[in-house]
Amino acid sequence: AQSVTQLDSHVSVSEGTPVLLRCNYSSSYSPSLFWYVQHPNKGLQLLLKYTSAATLVKGINGFEAEFKKSETSFHLTKPSAHMSDAAEYFCVVSVYSGGYNKLIFGAGTRLAVHP
Amino acid sequence: EAGVAQSPRYKIIEKRQSVAFWCNPISGHATLYWYQQILGQGPKLLIQFQNNGVVDDSQLPKDRFSAERLKGVDSTLKIQPAKLEDSAVYLCASSLQRGLHEQYFGPGTRLTVT
Numbered sequence: 001a002q003s004v005t006q007l008d009s010h011v012s013v014s015e016g017t018p019v020l021l022r023c024n025y026s027s028s029y030s031p032s033l034f035w036y037v038q039h040p041n042k043g044l045q046l047l048l049k050y051t052s053a054a055t056l057v058k059g060i061n062g063f064e065a066e067f068k069k070s071e072t073s074f075h076l077t078k079p080s081a082h083m084s085d086a087a088e089y090f091c092v093v094s095v096y097s098g099g100y101n102k103l104i105f106g107a108g109t110r111l112a113v114h115p
Numbered sequence: 116e117a118g119v120a121q122s123p124r125y126k127i128i129e130k131r132q133s134v135a136f137w138c139n140p141i142s143g144h145a146t147l148y149w150y151q152q153i154l155g156q157g158p159k160l161l162i163q164f165q166n167n168g169v170v171d172d173s174q175l176p177k178d179r180f181s182a183e184r185l186k187g188v189d190s191t192l193k194i195q196p197a198k199l200e201d202s203a204v205y206l207c208a209s210s211l212q213r214g215l216h217e218q219y220f221g222p223g224t225r226l227t228v229t
Contacts (some may be wrong), residue, residue, distance in 0.1 A: 003186070022225050041222065042160070043119065043219070043221050043223065044206070044208075046218070049217075090157050090158075093155075099213075100170050100171060100214075101213060102163070102171060103218065105157030105159070108157050
């Protein structure tokens with residue numbers, strides 16, 4: 001079965017330092033993977049997606065993620081954290097079944113950014 | 116472009132009462148999704164519509180939950196009767212079509228069952 005595991009429930013960084021949010025996936029075939037961000041009282045927003053093209057995927061707001069098949073990982077990174085990056089981040093895998101796609105969300109990682 | 120609209124934003128009810136949530140997707144989006152997000156967890160798909168037809172409702176507790184999408188536009192999700200474990204945020208999302216098209220999410224309805 002397809003699934004994702006987010007390895008940290010909380011991550012805390014200082015403003016201006018790098019961000020690393022870790023995600024491992026389980027899939028019997030080449031997966032489609034996503035990162036979504038959820039700010040308080042706002043809807044989920046797509047950060048980036050991997051669909052079997054380039055393994056290094058660039059998203060919005062300076063975020064990027066690298067698909068590593070050998071490690072079954074899809075970690076999210078950003079070189080320099082900003083206060084506005086504080087939010088909940090979800091790693092997501094798409095499952096294809098019966099002619100349609102379904103998103104399976106990880107449990108989420110809450111990112112705190114300190115001045 | 117207007118986003119996905121949901122109402123109400125917050126609802127508090129007692130167990131065994133009924134409640135309904137409303138969703139207006141982005142204009143022209145054929146696919147509509149309802150998710151349940153329990154505190155501390157990621158969203159879980161409850162039901163997926165393609166136009167006004169149900170594509171997937173395998174995770175919908177059909178003894179108490181129901182959903183419809185009349186005319187392939189707005190959708191309502193109903194819970195009757197509610198249980199304490201139904202306390203969650205209910206998210207509506209829409210996408211242009213099925214497949215790997217981006218899903219756009221509404222702000223959600225936070226339900227508290229006491």
